[in-house]
Amino acid sequence: MRSIPALELADARRLVQTAWAEARSRNAIVSVAVVDGGGHPLLLERADGASPASGAAAPAKARMAALNAKPTAALEQAINAERPALLQLAELLGPPAAAMAGGLPLVLDGHCLGAIGVSGMTPEVDSAIAAAGCGALDVPPALG
Template identity: 35%
Template structure:
């Protein structure tokens, strides 16, 4: 029985790459965003509030990232389940009210499906927030593929 476990998690460099890509996508669609990246333990790694992003969306972006990392699925997953009578009704009250059920939070996973962290975006519509978050996830996936290729080349 092992006394220690090693859990893969995002690095600050990966978080910065995610934010840079998300900011570029936000500029491309014309919607300034609050962008939060958390590690696999839901702790904040990097945050950006673009000029013009809604101040009231800061905590929403943080909570989207928290939820996506902690529950290991996109926040949009809960969209239909949280209405009155739904199986997840009231879940937003969990975790000190931090559980977010609005689209815009996406987990970042490695090739083994392990959650490394998450990105949460907020200011636009849920679809816009998720589009911007997706750009951040794709930037990290690109880094992971490059690292994997370098490791294979060494073997």
């Protein structure tokens, strides 16, 4: 048997707080979600004025990142290039799961602790806000 570290609600709050600081610096109106390593929701916050769709997309991005232990931008690139069959992942994993840029997993010693998902702006801005959020913990996001 092995012990695996896990994100706690306090960790999720720190991730979201740091992501919000980055979002404010960019005047970005987004939703931010954090899930645990199994893709289960820990925290979701939607900014005033953020679209309802962003409130659904952020946790879906986080879930996809956590269950694959890969950034959603990499999955999106693969779908748009050589691996369109990866579109089936969302169906296999069950809703909500989305391979759209803005989701980053947190991996420690080969174990995915969870992920953060951001939605509401461009793929680049969503990803940058997610990456900033990851800076709140001493666990770097998996970048590829």
